[in-house]
Amino acid sequence: MCRERRSDRTCMRHPVTMLSLATATPPHILDQAVALEISRDVLGESFGDFERMASVFETAGIQTRQLACPPDWYRTPRDFTEKTAAYLAAADDLFVEVAGKALAAAGLAAADVDTIVTVTTTGIATPSLEARAMRRMDFRQNVARVPVFGLGCAGGVTGLGLAAKLAGATPGSIVLFVTIELCSLTLRTRGTGKADIISTALFGDGAGACILKVGDEGFAEVSASAEKTWPDTLDIMGWEIEPGGFGVVLNRAIPAFARRNMRAAMDEMLGPQNLRVEAVDRFICHPGGAKVVDALELALSLHQGSLDHERATLRDHGNMSAPTALFVLDRVRADALPPVSVLTALGPGFTASTVTLKRAA
Numbered sequence: 001m002c003r004e005r006r007s008d009r010t011c012m013r014h015p016v017t018m019l020s021l022a023t024a025t026p027p028h029i030l031d032q033a034v035a036l037e038i039s040r041d042v043l044g045e046s047f048g049d050f051e052r053m054a055s056v057f058e059t060a061g062i063q064t065r066q067l068a069c070p071p072d073w074y075r076t077p078r079d080f081t082e083k084t085a086a087y088l089a090a091a092d093d094l095f096v097e098v099a100g101k102a103l104a105a106a107g108l109a110a111a112d113v114d115t116i117v118t119v120t121t122t123g124i125a126t127p128s129l130e131a132r133a134m135r136r137m138d139f140r141q142n143v144a145r146v147p148v149f150g151l152g153c154a155g156g157v158t159g160l161g162l163a164a165k166l167a168g169a170t171p172g173s174i175v176l177f178v179t180i181e182l183c184s185l186t187l188r189t190r191g192t193g194k195a196d197i198i199s200t201a202l203f204g205d206g207a208g209a210c211i212l213k214v215g216d217e218g219f220a221e222v223s224a225s226a227e228k229t230w231p232d233t234l235d236i237m238g239w240e241i242e243p244g245g246f247g248v249v250l251n252r253a254i255p256a257f258a259r260r261n262m263r264a265a266m267d268e269m270l271g272p273q274n275l276r277v278e279a280v281d282r283f284i285c286h287p288g289g290a291k292v293v294d295a296l297e298l299a300l301s302l303h304q305g306s307l308d309h310e311r312a313t314l315r316d317h318g319n320m321s322a323p324t325a326l327f328v329l330d331r332v333r334a335d336a337l338p339p340v341s342v343l344t345a346l347g348p349g350f351t352a353s354t355v356t357l358k359r360a361a
């Protein structure tokens with residue numbers, strides 16, 4: 001039973017369940033060895049210390065990633081107009097694919113959807129992605145649209161929590177949640193710094209979607225959601241807006257920050273739910289990077305290596321930003337979702353976000 005306070009309403013008023021979960025990636029596959037080769041060619045001249053940093057491609061824990069464009073497309077410097085055109089084309093296709101898969105898995109049609117929550121931070125689309133998808137999907141003309149920008153890596157978890165709250169606010173309504181990130185299109189080839197090398201070694205592209213509704217027919221109940229934003233941390237993660245588009249802000253201290261702060265933050269977020277860290281059967285974590293996964297295991301007193309699905313997702317897809325947490329959740333679900341799990345991610349703000357899931361009977 002949740003304790004509800006005016007300043008900390010974390011628990012769902014009605015039992016909202018996830019009817020389905022789907023993931024998708026673009027078709028262009030990038031091997032990590034090829035990523036190093038392209039990065040050396042494209043970034044080596046503008047960043048004099050490239051060879052000293054090149055080992056990050058080996059230590060990132062990544063074998064392959066999927067990209068919005070063919071690998072050679074990234075060898076040519078692109079302006080923001082070109083990047084945006086590529087973003088719109090790839091995101092449109094991914095939205096239709098992943099939303100269609102989620103609807104099919106739930107036995108629903110696009111016309112059944114009452115609300116669409118769309119989360120993305122790696123491109124700008126106005127009209128937003130769900131409006132563009134209406135050209136190819138039969139959503140009703142009166143469907144409610146909720147596009148969300150700026151959540152970064154936390155967007156998959158925060159967006160899921162928001163979608164669940166909207167479903168719970170109107171029992172009987174169908175909410176479609178879609179998150180798409182095309183991190184590769186934010187490649188910065190001028191004024192390159194250490195953060196650019198790390199992000200080039202780490203980030204990939206992908207999409208996730210799920211259907212939510214009040215009821216008990218789904219595979220998991222979203223019982224609560226919570227966030228924790230630390231003060232004076234705007235410089236840890238985010239974007240710098242430049243003539244060429246987005247320039248990554250990525251502080252190297254993120255793993256150490258997670259190791260120092262995540263346990264107390266988790267206690268704070270789970271407390272109003274009458275839930276203790278030790279009572280959680282499985283933490284399902286956004287794998288921001290290999291060092292971040294290690295730090296989360298230490299912070300949450302988990303056995304070393306227990307975040308196995310996180311490492312496998314990172315190995316096969318890289319960090320796709322917001323959708324990545326849903327990829328991990330999909331792997332955990334395939335392996336058997338435990339009775340109580342907490343989906344969690346860190347993102348710009350600097351913010352920790354959680355969604356508490358209870359396995360459906």
